[in-house]
Amino acid sequence: MLLGPSLAVSAVLFAIGTAGVLLRRNAIVIFMCVELMLNAVNLTFVAFAQQLGTGGQIFVFFVMAVAAAEAAVGLAIVLAVYRHKETVDLQHINLLKG
Amino acid sequence: MSPLQIAFWGFAILAVITAGMCITRRSPLSSALWLIVTLFCLAVLFTLLDAPFIGVLQVLVYAGAIMVLFLFVIMLLNLGRAGPGDMKGLLGAAIAALLGVALLVQLRGLGDAAPPAAIQLPPGTVQGLQRQQGVVGSVAGPLFDTYLVPFEITSVLLLAAVVGAVVLAKRKL
Numbered sequence: 001m002l003l004g005p006s007l008a009v010s011a012v013l014f015a016i017g018t019a020g021v022l023l024r025r026n027a028i029v030i031f032m033c034v035e036l037m038l039n040a041v042n043l044t045f046v047a048f049a050q051q052l053g054t055g056g057q058i059f060v061f062f063v064m065a066v067a068a069a070e071a072a073v074g075l076a077i078v079l080a081v082y083r084h085k086e087t088v089d090l091q092h093i094n095l096l097k098g
Numbered sequence: 099m100s101p102l103q104i105a106f107w108g109f110a111i112l113a114v115i116t117a118g119m120c121i122t123r124r125s126p127l128s129s130a131l132w133l134i135v136t137l138f139c140l141a142v143l144f145t146l147l148d149a150p151f152i153g154v155l156q157v158l159v160y161a162g163a164i165m166v167l168f169l170f171v172i173m174l175l176n177l178g179r180a181g182p183g184d185m186k187g188l189l190g191a192a193i194a195a196l197l198g199v200a201l202l203v204q205l206r207g208l209g210d211a212a213p214p215a216a217i218q219l220p221p222g223t224v225q226g227l228q229r230q231q232g233v234v235g236s237v238a239g240p241l242f243d244t245y246l247v248p249f250e251i252t253s254v255l256l257l258a259a260v261v262g263a264v265v266l267a268k269r270k271l
Binding site for chain 1: 102103106107110113114117118120121122126129130133136137140143144146147148149151152155156159160163164167168171172174175177184185186190191193194195197198199201202205206208210211212213217218219221223224227236237240241244245248252255256258259260262263264266267269
């Protein structure tokens, strides 16, 4: 049974994704790190689905649909921000800062 | 170790290494390419965990469609070459590493989690179901039966995302 190892790998990947979000300033790379975290969670779902039935696999299906929607809207926002500010560096996107 | 476990650990270690490369590369383009390798490794892990259909979807949807969208935007914005560096400074990197490790410490109990025996199916049930109904059928059956309403709501979500992306990315309405 690979449940324990899968969950451990999933935890490591999730932590790497979180560290990436905190480490980078490029909006697109941060998006990619969020995708990595979503994938880590997908691995958990699939690992549990092996023992608890295919419901987990169907949930992965929904997570993928949400991730696709999120990527489309997020990248459109990045494009719109780039058109205004000529940068995707989050350090320079500080309009809300007092 | 069985061949299954050897393959699992090989691809798991590869996935972790490439994920680390993804977050530490300077150029967004190489980050994206490393992430594609991670997603492929995860597809292999899904297949090893008795979910070959999800593995195929992973390659088609993630490594195929979503990452192409990312690469397209990176090239459209001309971010391909390594800039002066979008990494945070030494302090930021230390905080990121610290919080990553803290999260890992908190998640360490996950490694030996096990579902209660009462809801656990006997070993080989999912494989038997896949032999009986087919790999796609065993996922599609409940999807269009028990989970029909969420499935329809997903289509509304995707429609909203498409409209939103067009509105956001258009120069003038």
